[in-house]
Amino acid sequence: MADFQENENNYSASNIQVLEGLEAVRKRPAMYIGDISEKGLHHLINETVDNSIDEAMAGYCKNIEVTLNEDGSVTVEDDGRGIPVDEHKKLHKSALEVVMTVLHAGGKFDKGSYKVSGGLHGVGVSCVNALSAHMKSQVFRDGNIYQQEYEKGKPLYPVKIIGTTEKTGTRQQFWPDNSIFTTTTFQWDIVARRMRELAYLNAGIKIILTDMHPHPETGKTRTETFHAEDGLKEFVRYVDRHRQHLFNDVIYLKTEKQGIPIEIAIMYNTDYTENIHSYVNNINTIEGGTHLTGFRTALTRTLKAYADGEPTISKQIEKAKIEIAGEDFREGLTAVISIKVAEPQFEGQTKTKLGNSEVSGAVQQAVGEALSNYLEEHPNEAKLICNKVILAATARIAARNARESVQRKNVMSGGGLPGKLADCSKKDPKDCEIFLVEGDSAGGSAKQGRDRYTQAILPLRGKILNVEKVQRHRVFEAESVMNIIQSIGVRFGVEGEDDYEANTDKLRYDKIIIMTDADVDGSHIDTLIMTLFYRFMPKVIEEGHLYIATPPLYKCTYKKISEYCYTEQQRQMFIDKYGDGTEDGKNIHTQRYKGLGEMNPEQLWETTMDPKTRLLKQVNIENAAEADEIFSMLMGDDVEPRREFIEQNATYANIDA
Ligand code: 0RA
Secondary structure (H helix, E strand, C coil), rough: CCCCCCCCHHHEEEEEEEHHHHHHHCCCCHHCCCHHHHCHHHHHHHHHHHHHHHHHHHCCEEEEEEEEECCCEEEEEEEECCCCCCCCCCCEEHHHHHHHHHHHHHHHHHCCCCCCCCCCCCHHHHHHHHHEEECCCCCCCCCCCEECCCCCCEECCCEEEEEEECCCCCEEEEECCCCCCCCCCHEEEEEHHHHHHHHHCCCCCCCCEEEEECCCCCCCCCEEEEECCCCCHHHHHCCCCCCCCCCCCCCCEEEECCCEEEEEEEEECCCCCCCCEEECEEEEECCHHHHHHHHHHHHHHHHHHHHCCCCCHHHHHHHHCCCCCHHHCCEEEEEEEEEEECCCCEEECCCCCEECCCHHHHHHHHHHHHHHHHHHHHHHHHHHHHHHHHHHHHHHHHHHHHHHHHHHHHHHCCCCCCCEEECCCCCCHHHCCCEEECCCHHHHHHHHHHHCCCCCEECCCCCCCCHCCCCHHHHHHHHHHHHHHHHCEEEECCCCCCCCCCCCCCCCEEEECCCCCCHHHHHHHHHHHHHHHHHCCCCHCCCCCEEEECCCCCCEEEECCCEEEECCCHHHHHHHHHHCCCCCCCEEEECCCCHHHHHHHHHHHHHCCCCHHHHHHCCCCHHHHEEEEEEHHCCCCCCCHHHHHHHHHHCCCCCCC
């Protein structure tokens, strides 16, 4: 029987605590689920599914059904043991009610499983309940169907038996509260993406996702089953599906070291970037941490030791006169790492960096053993990897020499600011900002409209390189990239640091603002520039210097009243306020801005550049990682998924204001 660790509270006292707990969640929902936008909304599904995944990881559940119902509710049903329903002696209520109404009560049942403390996940299904206008729990256990319903987290009646059944499991249905969330519409793509990820991360589990909303044209509902018998082996193939591979094998290990379950899958491709996706307790650790450090160390050491021990390869390295660095071993590497940690410590800006120091050694040991075995047993593949590493090192060293000569020339020509930069006159970086502006014509307006004292303008022209598809050093050969680097004052190859990690000590501006058209192309350019910073200058993002400007979509005018509208919603609000009641407010004049170039300098200042009135979106590591992932997904040889994506994501839905 479940052991409730309650203190001596009597029933009524504990009930008051419950209500206070629910009230706290409803008062400050963002503290529990991140935010109250689309992202927070989808968190309700993740939180509910996580409980079923826990039951599956404990070995008691195989199937999870997630249904987006036509009435806007979501149902999550599993075939586990069912949440216990027996009555707690002191609280005089069912265990189910405790799980559903007491904050963090869920975790008390199953000690020893891999739960996540703090951070975004692991707040418990009681939070979902608190943030739902209505919720219905059903438990299939001991031949009975137990049920309880709630409103805004408060039980409507004690747990009751409503029928009999042969099956076991738990069924949760919730109707998100529209007085809490800015939207209560679930998106197939967002849900599917997480369900796919969970299926890959937990081999053998079947997750069936259904959207009951009929398709507007075909009238059909949609179902997809996510299921990977081979877990991460299949995940890494999926992630890398658009790339060409050095060889077809997945290098794979699944083991346990020092009590830490570790699963890793690796592929080598012919591209030039490193793509490592790491997870702790099913959470994507985008900021990395000790597990990633352990992985990288083992990779470098093992491959180095192998190369040193192979006469043909070590001779090749000697002849090329190169020194191989860690990053050379990771060029064209795609890996997925998933580990489980009993008491994870999450750190960093977005609480997705693993801090547990004991993990690094465990992962290092596991990867070292598995990889050296693989290399010994697969001499042909080992040779292909080594050749790729030698090429990477050669290119990197050639690039460093070229870069150093450019830097020397810059210093000799005094400062080396690009000719295209219109700098600001103030020198103290903390008060200065730079706009990276798409196109020369918008650049011209920006130069005229700006505050010359504190705002610098750098017009960008020409193609911005896709970081994925070119050797790393080629990125530095692109004029637009060099202009950005020289203008903002980041330095590469600073003594003792990675060749490709920017040093921000001499940054010349506090804010670096990307300013592009509010259309598909503009959004594509934002993504490219974000990716460039993410890959080569992550410190700029981590230190909070990177922003995206938001130009308005419309200027709406009624008689002498004019307003800039940055969203469709704002335009609708203007029409509602001043319109004469005709369909689209015929008495209102709407000017649509297609590009920055259509605004004169004063308008550009007023709408997009004036610090007093503009709307800036700060880029954080999470947004940037998303942009990067979009890119590695998009830039395969398939053109179609890419176009489709760009069309669907013409707005910056994922960037917080
Ligand atoms: C703890 C103990 C037991 C079941 C669960 C948790 C459980 C929780 C959830 C949440 C969603 N689905 C779930 N399935 C199971 C059962 C303990 C026992 O039967 O002895």
